[in-house]
Amino acid sequence: MEQLAIFGGTPVRKVPIGYGKQYIDEDDVAAVVETLKYGDLTCGPKIEALEKKLCDVTGAKYAVAVSNGTAALHLAALAAGFGEGDEVIVSPITFAASANCILYAGAKPVFADINEQTYNMDPKEVEKLITPKTKGIVAVDFAGQSVDHDGLGEICRKHKLILIEDAAHAIGTRYKGKPVGSIADMTCFSFHPVKTVTSGEGGAITTNDENLYRRLIRLRTHGITRKREEMVHPSDAPWYNEQVEIGYNYRLTDIQAALLISQLKKLPLFAARRRAIVEQYNRAFSDMPEIIVQKEIPESDTVRHLYILRLNLEKLSCNRREFFDALHEENIYSQVHYLPVYFHSYYEKLGYTKGLCPNAEQYYQEVMSLPLYYALTDEDVQSVVKAVKKIVAHYSQR
Numbered sequence: 001m002e003q004l005a006i007f008g009g010t011p012v013r014k015v016p017i018g019y020g021k022q023y024i025d026e027d028d029v030a031a032v033v034e035t036l037k038y039g040d041l042t043c044g045p046k047i048e049a050l051e052k053k054l055c056d057v058t059g060a061k062y063a064v065a066v067s068n069g070t071a072a073l074h075l076a077a078l079a080a081g082f083g084e085g086d087e088v089i090v091s092p093i094t095f096a097a098s099a100n101c102i103l104y105a106g107a108k109p110v111f112a113d114i115n116e117q118t119y120n121m122d123p124k125e126v127e128k129l130i131t132p133k134t135k136g137i138v139a140v141d142f143a144g145q146s147v148d149h150d151g152l153g154e155i156c157r158k159h160k161l162i163l164i165e166d167a168a169h170a171i172g173t174r175y176k177g178k179p180v181g182s183i184a185d186m187t188c189f190s191f192h193p194v195k196t197v198t199s200g201e202g203g204a205i206t207t208n209d210e211n212l213y214r215r216l217i218r219l220r221t222h223g224i225t226r227k228r229e230e231m232v233h234p235s236d237a238p239w240y241n242e243q244v245e246i247g248y249n250y251r252l253t254d255i256q257a258a259l260l261i262s263q264l265k266k267l268p269l270f271a272a273r274r275r276a277i278v279e280q281y282n283r284a285f286s287d288m289p290e291i292i293v294q295k296e297i298p299e300s301d302t303v304r305h306l307y308i309l310r311l312n313l314e315k316l317s318c319n320r321r322e323f324f325d326a327l328h329e330e331n332i333y334s335q336v337h338y339l340p341v342y343f344h345s346y347y348e349k350l351g352y353t354k355g356l357c358p359n360a361e362q363y364y365q366e367v368m369s370l371p372l373y374y375a376l377t378d379e380d381v382q383s384v385v386k387a388v389k390k391i392v393a394h395y396s397q398r
């Protein structure tokens with residue numbers, strides 16, 4: 001048997017690769033340079049153009065560009081009216097920001113377990129957690145796969161809840177043909193470099209509701225308005241604007257917007273490549289009993305952000321840590337998405353305890369993310385497959 005690099009063998013890859021990476025071409029560079037040379041740097045026409053482009057991509061009526069995905073979630077939680085005494089249901093298998101936004105608003109995150117095959121929050125688990133205090137849901141399109149909008153939508157209608165979709169992983173994904181961004185009350189995106197398209201830092205909220213839109217616009221700039229009808233003391237003075245609530249400076253710059261507009265033009269290309277890579281991985285792993293392939297629901301036409309390698313530990317003589325380390329020694333630098341949010345010591349201090357979401361906790365013991373990004377070549381993908389198969393062969397109980 002081939003020796004694992006961890007035990008002194010030759011690594012499958014000479015040059016290390018990570019799990020995600022941005023792709024910037026000359027058009028992106030030119031767009032940024034043009035804005036720097038001739039454009040406004042902030043509050044300029046690139047922001048409007050970007051928001052229009054985001055509406056085109058998502059099919060939403062309104063888009064609000066903000067400084068990052070976390071700011072998008074924060075403003076969405078405020079616009080939803082979450083506050084003291086409210087409970088908001090959220091998935092534990094996500095980046096902490098999905099739950100933190102509920103805390104920012106003064107409400108209480110309540111974690112609903114995931115479906116053990118799709119890794120998205122299970123509507124049946126959500127339903128069990130509804131109380132008279134429940135005000136909304138923050139649903140995460142984990143790894144890019146759409147949440148169960150039919151299931152969650154029904155719960156929201158029945159209990160009059162607001163649905164915020166954290167689509168940081170899911171730009172370009174469709175649910176029953178409708179683009180993510182046009183379905184939930186508000187959908188939040190992130191444009192961090194590891195995501196499918198990037199502006200360095202950046203985020204956005206999309207909505208079809210004009211009132212939510214107006215509120216988001218105002219909160220993005222300090223709670224200050226120039227609209228007479230929103231003022232307590234309307235004035236004709238041309239300089240007059242009025243702060244009517246407490247808001248933030250969560251604006252994106254035009255430099256970033258120019259980059260993102262250019263990136264969004266490549267979204268179909270990025271999406272196609274990501275799909276092709278996912279297919280290659282799925283083909284390689286689907287008949288291996290040691291590996292569990294993420295289930296794809298037929299309603300979701302997914303632009304995958306992450307490829308989750310899940311180990312069937314009953315068929316392997318190693319644990320996730322040993323597998324992760326072996327992959328690292330083969331020069332494939334993986335990452336784990338995610339630690340259940342309530343495992344963080346901050347959440348522990350708030351009183352959350354282990355055992356809350358058994359599917360999520362088991363999932364966490366068994367996973368790591370494989371390289372998935374536009375610039376990955378077929379050769380790269382084959383080397384990752386080769387490394388995984390080499391490690392599996394070493395530890396297999398077959």
Ligand SMILES: *Cc1c(COP(=O)(O)O)cnc(C)c1O
Binds near residue numbers: 070071095169191203
């Ligand atoms: C990246 C991410 C965020 C936060 O976005 P930032 O732009 O980094 O603030 C929120 N939720 C999820 C699921 C993410 O992956």
